Amino acid sequence: MEAASSLSLSTTPFSLLPVSSRRKFTLPLRQKPRFRHSPLCWAAAASSVPIATRESEIELENRKFELLRAVTDTQRGLTATPDQRSSIEEALVSVESFDAGKPIDLGLLDGTWRLQYTSASDVLILLQSAATLPFFEIDQIFQKFECRDQSRQGVVRNVVRWSIPRLLEEQEGATLLVSAKFSVVSIRNIYLEFEEIAIQNINISEELQALLAPAILPRSFLSLQILQFIKSFKAQVPVSSSQRRSVGGLYYLSYLDRNMLLGRAVGGGGVFIFTRAHTFI
Known part of the structure; x- marks a missing residue:
């Protein structure tokens, strides 16, 4: 600071006075300010996070990236080759090792998750049907958990967005909803009790709307009722009953964190890889 002060004095108008009229100025010593937390303290605090912890976090993100890259171009598992499935399983186990032994955080689990990959046969059958049948299309598949304020239980909904070309809107033509209750039975296991299968949120295509109520004719009360009935239609089939x-x-x-969920159906039911999605229902 003293060096800076002398430098600034030499460039001020005082330096333009005649030598004889110059006076000797004595600057008072300026006390160094007292910082409760100096910049060095802040730097020390920032570096207080163990290097091993930071490296572990970076390694985890790299492994998650490698897992998502491994499932790319497999059509959510439908076209995965044996070699690809082997590589995916290896990458999946690598990510799972970072979260082993930790209890389930239901607050973190709560929300909507989008399916990126599975080896479950019941889901692959749906994907195979959409790939081979010209009148059936599968868009997104979600899993929605509702358990934010719970500690041992909650509700999970498996959501499949599907459509029929020319009859229903693309991507969001209709929704297949499989609802279940779940309860936490161990540190990482939940038990599902399926309750209901429903078809809802039917959105018919513009072509079908024009067929039911042509644009060149005024829409009658009957045609409007038909359109409203289709849009509000909901078919529900209970999975359980009082007798069984x-x-x-x-x-x-x-594995579970803020943007990735990995699951395994116990008993050889397949693996599931999800990423966090925006709320949609």
């Missing part, structure tokens, strides 16, 4: 126990199974949540 509901269908269920164990679901192992092998």
Whole structure:
């Protein structure tokens, strides 16, 4: 600071006075300010995070990236080759090792997750049907957990967006909804009790609307009623009844963070890779 002060004095108008009229100025010593937390303290605090921890976080993100890259171009598992499935399983286990042994955080689990890959046969059958049948299309598949304020239980909904070309809107023509209750039975396992299968949110295509109520004619009360009935139609089929126990199974949540969910259906039911999605229902 003293060096800076002398430099600034030499360039001020005082330096333009005649030598004889110059006076000797003595600057008071300026006390160094007292910082409760100096910049060096802040730097020390920033570097207080163990290097090993930072490296572990970077390694985890790299492994998650490699896992998502491995499932790219497999059509959510439908076209995965044996070699690809082997590589995916290896990458999946690598990510799972970072979260092993931690209890399930239901607050973190709550929300909507988009399916990126699966080896579950019941889901692959749907994807195969959409790939081979010209009148059936599958868009997004989600899993929605509702358990934010719960500690041992909640509700999960498996959501499949599907459509029929020319009859229903593309991507969001209709919704297949499979609802289940779940309860936490161990540190990482939840038990699912399926309750209902429903078809809802039917959105008919513009071509079908024009067929039911042509644009060149005024829409009658009957045609409007038909359109409204289709849009509000909801078919529900209960999975359980009072005479029999509901269908269920164990679901192992092998990894969970803010943007990725990995699960395994216990008993050889397949693996699931999800990423966080925006709320849609």
